Structures are given as C-alpha cells and as structure tokens.
Amino acid sequence: MPLFESQELKIYNSLKGQKETFHPINEGHVGMYVCGPTVYSNVHLGNCRTFMSFDMIFRYLKHLGYKVRYVRNITDAGHLVDDAEDGEDKIAKKARLEKLEPMEVVQRYTLDFHNILEKFNFLPPSIEPTATGHIIEQIEIIKEILDKGFAYEINGSVYFDVATFNETNEYGKLSGRKLEDMVANTRELTAQDEKRNPQDFALWKKAEPQHIMRWPSPWGDGFPGWHLECTAMSTKYLGETFDIHGGGMDLKFPHHECEIAQAEASYGKSPVNYWMHANMLTMNGKKMAKSTGNNILPGEIFTGDNDILSKPFAPSVVRFFMMQAHYTSILDLSNDALLASEKGFNRLMEAYNLIENLPTGKQSDFDVKAWKQKCYDAMNDDFNSPILIANLFDAVRHINLIKEGKESIAKEDKEFLAEALHAFVFEILGLEQKAGNNQDTEKLSGVVELLIQLRKEARENRDFSTSDKIRDQLAELGIQLKDGKDGTTFSIL
Structure with missing residues (x-):
C-alpha cells in the first residue's frame, strides 16, 4: 500500500488563502509545474531557495508513493527587462552588451543553473521545456484567445484585454487585487502607448528591426509574452487543469495572475487546483540586490571567494540552512546563521553514523514508531521542514543517550530508526553525508590525525601542557577530541 493512502497531506493553497487536504486529480498521480529561471545571468x-523548496516537495510526494510529473521550464525568450511591456528582452540585452548570439547567453547560464542545482543535490525535473521550443503552441493559444474576444491585435502586437475578461471572470483573484483599484492607481495612458488599458498585457510583441530574437506569426515577426510561455508549457505537459503550480511570491502578480487569465480565456476553466508560493531570501536583514552589493552567488559561498562570509560553506550545509525555515517564511542569510547550521548539520550526520554501532537491549526507552509518525505529521502539515528538523534532533538526543548507556533500544527499533532517519534526512530533505570536497575532507582528517598523534606522544612524555593545548585549540576551531579505550577519535561540532 503506498504511503499516501495512510498519510493525510495538507497544502497551503494561495488561491484559497488556507490549508487544504491534497486530493490529486488522478489518484496516485501528481502534475506539478514550477516557473524556472530566465537564463541571462548566474542563478x-x-x-x-525557491527551487530547493519545490525539490523538497517533489521528493516528499515521490516518497509518499505518488507518480509525479514535475515540469520546470527554462525562460530563454520573451522575458522583458523590468517586466515592462515596452522593455527589452533580458537575454537579447545581455547578448547585445556582450556581443554574443542570444543562444550563447542561454547556453552559458543554463549550464550554470544546472551545475549549481547539481551541487545542491537537486533531483532533475521530469520535463524541462524551453520557451523557444514552444513558439507554435503559444501562437495557437493566442489565436484561441483572440477568437473568444479576450485579446486584440494592434500594429503587429497582440494584447490580452483585461477589462473584457473581467466582465465574465475575476482578474486578480490570486493576488487579491481588484481591477477597479488597479485602474484608479494607474497613470494616464500616453499617446505612444498602443494598449487600450494599462492593465492589458502582451501575448505577442512585434519585433522592431533591431530585435535579435524573432519568430514569424500571423501578426508579423515578433516574440511571445513572458506570461504566455508558462501557460503553453504547463498545459501541454500536464493538461488544461493540473494539481500544483509553484513559484516565488514575487511571481504571484502579475505573472501567475496572467497565467490564470490566459488559461481561463483559452480553455474556459481554472488551470490549477493548488497554487504554492515560496518566500524570499534576505541577507543580513536586507533585501539581496546586486545594485547595493548586498548579494552573493551560490558558487561564491562554496569557494569562500567573497567579502561577506568568514569561510566557505558546503552545498549541503547551505541546503540544511534553507530547510530550517518553512518555505512560506522569509529567511535571512548571515555568517552566524550559516555557522550555526554547519554545527547542526555535523551533529546530525555524526548521530546518523553512530546508529550502526549502538548497543541494543531487550526493549526500547525511545518510542521510534511514534517519533516517525511525528516526522510525517510535520511534512504532512504543508511540508513543515523546520518541525521535521526539530524532530530529527530529538532522535539525535536519544541516539547520544543510548550511546552513553543512559537509554536502551531494541535491535528491531534500531533498524527502524536507521531506515527512518535515512528517508527523512537524505531522501526527503535531500542532504548529503559529505559536507564538502572529498579531497578537503581527507586533508582535514590527515591533519587532525597528525595532531592526535603529537598529543599522544606529549602525554606519554608527561608534557600535559602541550597535550591540553592541542585539545583546547582544536576545540576552539570546532573539532572535539574524544579519548576512549580504543584511542582518540574526533568529531566536527
């Protein structure tokens, strides 16, 4: 029996503003779409953080036994600078500045995106479609929307008619905005603006002579609107109505609002049952932004090549840090927060590695089955990873008590605990045992073993001052020595 039959999963649905029990359209199957990156710069x-949240969600759905089709797109055309209708395509602008073909820009930053996600131990999506690979599908949707009277063509561009749509539908229901309020707060149209209303958005934009990225269409050469591509790709691979649509909170309006309008205008039905939105990441209490310098790239964290953090941090430590906040909460990145996460990560891994050699007794003081269900309860409550992690550290406490002989665990419960910890730590949270470069880990081990040997020789020579100095200074660096009957071992705090 698949786990989803015994576990009731609740998801916070942004469209309804409340948690709802998850019921997929097709039993045992989940269709999930997440808006991917616009590949014009390093990720x-x-x-x-957003993609990591949905990777964890993807992992948990799979763990529950669902067959998941996870679609995450690549935006390689049609995303305008500042998302303004009269802006310049971000990829075309980058290509012009660097004197490259647009697809060279796309290839470079798509590779960077995949490389970083691989370091973070992401599972690949089931399908990763590109906007440029679905121009025909986008043109067909535009034709359908035009035929139904929800769009208009002017000077080679096609715009979605928000006011007409709103007569029979509700534009703004995801973000809670009212069209009349949007109209009241909008500047007067300038003479140069060809749209009927400022709220109307582009389905297709006419390409000016200097525009590099262009495709033929019934309305002339041009390129698709940013919002349209996600409607085309999500419905192509998941159907006109599918289970989950995810993305960052910043996409709720206008991007996701426009997706809903396009789908309802084209297909006459709501496209998504559960809308999910991940919150933002700040740094040192402020919004991350290149313009202010309050910004750091993932690769700079891994190498330590930055002026913000005191040392490099491994991808699994950063992943563990991000999992310690609920995906709907704002998370603040700082040097202290990463150092604390590194200590917690190492404690968790050390405890997991202790399980195999734990002594067993006739009965258990630790109710492992009840603990395991508490872990599921956390994940079933809208994927509450911080509560799950708190439960994992409850297990860490029991493991250490059993190791010290202060508690007992039966053999079958020990095996059950090892299996459950493996599932939650590695399969669901997506952490990896090695928190860094293998070569670096081997070098560190070699250096510490050398110091342990020097300390042993000092003690044999009754040079306790040197012996204590080695132990104490290693402790200051976060490396704890443990003397036992079989010699001295070390652990990283």
Whole structure:
C-alpha cells in the first residue's frame, strides 16, 4: 500500500488563502509545474531557495508513493527587462552588451543553473521545456484567445484585454487585487502607448528591426509574452487543469495572475487546483540586490571567494540552512546563521553514523514508531521542514543517550530508526553525508590525525601542557577530541 493512502497531506493553497487536504486529480498521480529561471545571468541564491523548496516537495510526494510529473521550464525568450511591456528582452540585452548570439547567453547560464542545482543535490525535473521550443503552441493559444474576444491585435502586437475578461471572470483573484483599484492607481495612458488599458498585457510583441530574437506569426515577426510561455508549457505537459503550480511570491502578480487569465480565456476553466508560493531570501536583514552589493552567488559561498562570509560553506550545509525555515517564511542569510547550521548539520550526520554501532537491549526507552509518525505529521502539515528538523534532533538526543548507556533500544527499533532517519534526512530533505570536497575532507582528517598523534606522544612524555593545548585549540576551531579505550577519535561540532 503506498504511503499516501495512510498519510493525510495538507497544502497551503494561495488561491484559497488556507490549508487544504491534497486530493490529486488522478489518484496516485501528481502534475506539478514550477516557473524556472530566465537564463541571462548566474542563478540567484534567492531563486535557488525557491527551487530547493519545490525539490523538497517533489521528493516528499515521490516518497509518499505518488507518480509525479514535475515540469520546470527554462525562460530563454520573451522575458522583458523590468517586466515592462515596452522593455527589452533580458537575454537579447545581455547578448547585445556582450556581443554574443542570444543562444550563447542561454547556453552559458543554463549550464550554470544546472551545475549549481547539481551541487545542491537537486533531483532533475521530469520535463524541462524551453520557451523557444514552444513558439507554435503559444501562437495557437493566442489565436484561441483572440477568437473568444479576450485579446486584440494592434500594429503587429497582440494584447490580452483585461477589462473584457473581467466582465465574465475575476482578474486578480490570486493576488487579491481588484481591477477597479488597479485602474484608479494607474497613470494616464500616453499617446505612444498602443494598449487600450494599462492593465492589458502582451501575448505577442512585434519585433522592431533591431530585435535579435524573432519568430514569424500571423501578426508579423515578433516574440511571445513572458506570461504566455508558462501557460503553453504547463498545459501541454500536464493538461488544461493540473494539481500544483509553484513559484516565488514575487511571481504571484502579475505573472501567475496572467497565467490564470490566459488559461481561463483559452480553455474556459481554472488551470490549477493548488497554487504554492515560496518566500524570499534576505541577507543580513536586507533585501539581496546586486545594485547595493548586498548579494552573493551560490558558487561564491562554496569557494569562500567573497567579502561577506568568514569561510566557505558546503552545498549541503547551505541546503540544511534553507530547510530550517518553512518555505512560506522569509529567511535571512548571515555568517552566524550559516555557522550555526554547519554545527547542526555535523551533529546530525555524526548521530546518523553512530546508529550502526549502538548497543541494543531487550526493549526500547525511545518510542521510534511514534517519533516517525511525528516526522510525517510535520511534512504532512504543508511540508513543515523546520518541525521535521526539530524532530530529527530529538532522535539525535536519544541516539547520544543510548550511546552513553543512559537509554536502551531494541535491535528491531534500531533498524527502524536507521531506515527512518535515512528517508527523512537524505531522501526527503535531500542532504548529503559529505559536507564538502572529498579531497578537503581527507586533508582535514590527515591533519587532525597528525595532531592526535603529537598529543599522544606529549602525554606519554608527561608534557600535559602541550597535550591540553592541542585539545583546547582544536576545540576552539570546532573539532572535539574524544579519548576512549580504543584511542582518540574526533568529531566536527
């Protein structure tokens, strides 16, 4: 029997503003779409957090036994600078500045995106479609919307008619905005603006002669609107109505609002049952932004090549840090927060590695089965990873008590505990045992073993001052020595 039959999963649905019990459209199957990156620069750490949240969600759905089709797109055309209708395509602008073909820009930053996500131990999505690979599908949707009277063509561009749509539908229901309020707060149209209303958005933009990225269409050469591509790709691979649509909170309006309008105008039905939105990442209490210098790239965290952090941090430590906050909460990155997460990560891994050699007794003081269900309860409550992690550290406490002989665990419970910890730590949270470069880990082990040997020789020579100095200074660096009957071992705090 698959786990989803015995575990009731609740998801916070942004569209309804409340948690709802998850019921997929097709039993045992889940269709999930997440808005992917616009590949014109190195992937932003805040975007990594969003994708990491949905990687964890993908992992948990799979763990529950669902067959998941996870679609995450690549935006390689049609995303305008500042998301303004009269702006310049971000990829075309980058290509012009660097004197490259647009697809060279796309290839470079798509590779960077995949490389960073691989370091973070992401599972690849089931399908990763590109906007440029679905121009035909986008044109067909535009035709459908035009035929139904919800769009208009002017000077080679096609715009979605928000006011007409709102006569029979509700534009703004996801973000809680009212069209009349939007109209009241909008500047007067300038003579140069060809849209009927400022709220109307582009489905297709006419390409000016200097515009590099262009495709033929019934309305002339041009390129698709940013919002349209996600409607085309999500419905192509998941159907006109699918289970979950995810993305960052910043996409709720206008991007996701426009997706809903396009789908309802085209197909006459709501496209998504559960809308999910991940919150932002700040740094040192402020918004991350290149313009202010309050910004750091994932690769700079891994190498330590930055002026913000005191040392490099491994991808699994950063992942563990991000999992310690609920995906809907704002998370603040700082040097102290990463140092604390590194200590917690090492404690968790050390405890997991202790399980195999724990002594067993006739009965258990630790109710492992009840503990395991508490872990599931946390994840079933809208994927509450911080509560799950708190439960994991409850297990860490029991493991250490059993190791010290202060508690007992039966053999079958020990095996059950090892299996459950493996599932929650590695399969669901997506952490990896090695928190860094293998070579670096081996070098560190070699250096510490050398110091342990020097300390042993000092003690044999009754040079306790040197012996204590080695132990104490290693402790200051976060390396704890443990003397036992079989010699001295070390652990990283």
